[in-house]
Amino acid sequence: xxxxxxxxxxxxxxxxxxxxxxxxxxxxxxxxxxxxxxxxxxxxxxxxxxxxxxxxxxxxxxxxxxxxxxxxxxxxxxxxxxxxxxxxxxxxxxxxxxxxxxxxxxxxxxxxxxxxxxxxxxxxxxxxxxxxxxxxxxxxxxxxxxxxxxxxxxxxxxxxxxxxxxxxxxxxxxxxxxxxxxxxxxxxxxxxxxxxxxxxxxxxxxxxxxxxxxxxx
Amino acid sequence: xxxxxxxxxxxxxxxxxxxxxxxxxxxxxxxxxxxxxxxxxxxxxxxxxxxxxxxxxxxxxxxxxxxxxxxxxxxxxxxxxxxxxxxxxxxxxxxxxxxxxxxxxxxxxxxxxxxxxxxxxxxxxxxxxxxxxxxxxxxxxxxxxxxxxxxxxxxxxxxxxxxxxxxxxxxxxxxxxxxxxxxxxxxxxxxxxxxxxxxxxxxxxxxxxxxxxxxxx
Numbered sequence: 453x454x455x456x457x458x459x460x461x462x463x464x465x466x467x468x469x470x471x472x473x474x475x476x477x478x479x480x481x482x483x484x485x486x487x488x489x490x491x492x493x494x495x496x497x498x499x500x501x502x503x504x505x506x507x508x509x510x511x512x513x514x515x516x517x518x519x520x521x522x523x524x525x526x527x528x529x530x531x532x533x534x535x536x537x538x539x540x541x542x543x544x545x546x547x548x549x550x551x552x553x554x555x556x557x558x559x560x561x562x563x564x565x566x567x568x569x570x571x572x573x574x575x576x577x578x579x580x581x582x583x584x585x586x587x588x589x590x591x592x593x594x595x596x597x598x599x600x601x602x603x604x605x606x607x608x609x610x611x612x613x614x615x616x617x618x619x620x621x622x623x624x625x626x627x628x629x630x631x632x633x634x635x636x637x638x639x640x641x642x643x644x645x646x647x648x649x650x651x652x653x654x655x656x657x658x659x660x661x662x663x664x665x666x667x668x669x
Numbered sequence: 670x671x672x673x674x675x676x677x678x679x680x681x682x683x684x685x686x687x688x689x690x691x692x693x694x695x696x697x698x699x700x701x702x703x704x705x706x707x708x709x710x711x712x713x714x715x716x717x718x719x720x721x722x723x724x725x726x727x728x729x730x731x732x733x734x735x736x737x738x739x740x741x742x743x744x745x746x747x748x749x750x751x752x753x754x755x756x757x758x759x760x761x762x763x764x765x766x767x768x769x770x771x772x773x774x775x776x777x778x779x780x781x782x783x784x785x786x787x788x789x790x791x792x793x794x795x796x797x798x799x800x801x802x803x804x805x806x807x808x809x810x811x812x813x814x815x816x817x818x819x820x821x822x823x824x825x826x827x828x829x830x831x832x833x834x835x836x837x838x839x840x841x842x843x844x845x846x847x848x849x850x851x852x853x854x855x856x857x858x859x860x861x862x863x864x865x866x867x868x869x870x871x872x873x874x875x876x877x878x879x880x881x882x883x884x885x886x
Contacts, residue, residue, distance in 0.1 A: 520765075521768045522772070526767050526771040544736045550746060558774045586791065
């Protein structure tokens with residue numbers, strides 16, 4: 453059964469692969485599962501038909517027969533549990549990889565997402581700079597830990613897993629901020645993720661959607 | 670095998686059950702699994718022995734034989750997968766419950782945690798009020814969706830699950846802000862969670878630790 457995911461018709465990131473459908477596309481590419489994409493306008497994301505799939509009116513969603521899922525982390529975990537290749541088979545190693553999935557989304561992403569939000573909605577405020585000092589401090593705290601943990605290891609815990617997939621997509625949001633450059637082990641880790649063939653296929657697929665949306669303007 | 674978790678020796682929340690060991694205690698109580706607790710000072714949390722268990726130097730951790738886990742969401746998921754009672758057995762319902770676990774931690778908690786942080790570290794800033802308006806707006810967006818989704822249903826998706834456990838612990842952080850009172854369906858949902866016998870046992874256990882720490886002063 454070919455799953456169907458949703459994605460932005462015209463992604464606000466300009467096709468940089470920062471929208472959360474990238475995580476799901478990458479996971480599906482890693483396990484070799486083909487998929488269809490239903491593109492949504494901003495209006496369609498808030499319409500009743502989509503809110504039945506995603507209560508928060510966002511992308512991505514995942515439909516596979518009777519199953520309907522939202523939350524990119526949950527979708528990636530579902531794909532990783534259903535197919536081989538994204539989680540270790542040994543029970544304890546698998547639980548540890550899932551712990552790192554939660555760490556990516558619950559310990560590392562929140563301050564990084566705050567940085568994004570601050571750049572979007574606070575930029576004209578007189579206190580924007582003060583606020584950024586606080587946010588960047590919290591991000592550096594996380595990057596310092598990741599750098600220490602990774603050292604020159606390729607991945608977070610043994611082989612590449614769904615945890616690395618999520619962590620790399622989270623850390624990529626920092627491109628252009630200079631923060632990754634302060635932590636070379638982390639920067640090289642992100643680059644390793646971005647060099648994977650499955651990543652590149654997913655990146656190209658989402659970029660093609662954005663480029664098509666520009667041509668229609 | 671009796672698991673061992675870690676918790677604050679003297680929780681900064683004053684025993685209100687807002688520290689993240691509460692989630693793990695509650696899950697263990699729901700499934701009837703007894704556990705031991707190793708209490709940590711702030712200094713011990715940042716010491717090498719603990720950093721080997723939890724790279725970010727926080728609580729809780731979970732040890733069970735050879736398995737060592739961190740991240741409260743991952744620990745609750747591990748407990749829910751190992752025991753009956755915290756996740757539906759039907760496959761699609763189980764995947765949906767896990768989606769709501771991620772929603773609690775990745776879509777609902779971040780703005781609520783920002784509120785906490787803003788109260789702790791930004792309160793003396795001239796822009797504190799401006800910042801709170803932004804944060805509270807983001808929280809209300811989430812509560813509006815939850816209220817609409819819940820209506821007068823008891824739980825997020827059918828019977829009580831690990832998703833409700835996480836969501837209630839996240840929403841409880843809003844006690845005292847007045848925000849829950851604006852959404853009566855959500856407020857009643859939180860109260861339902863807090864009335865569960867397993868919740869009360871977990872709450873009393875963490876509170877006893879805090880009270881003991883006060884007596885030793």
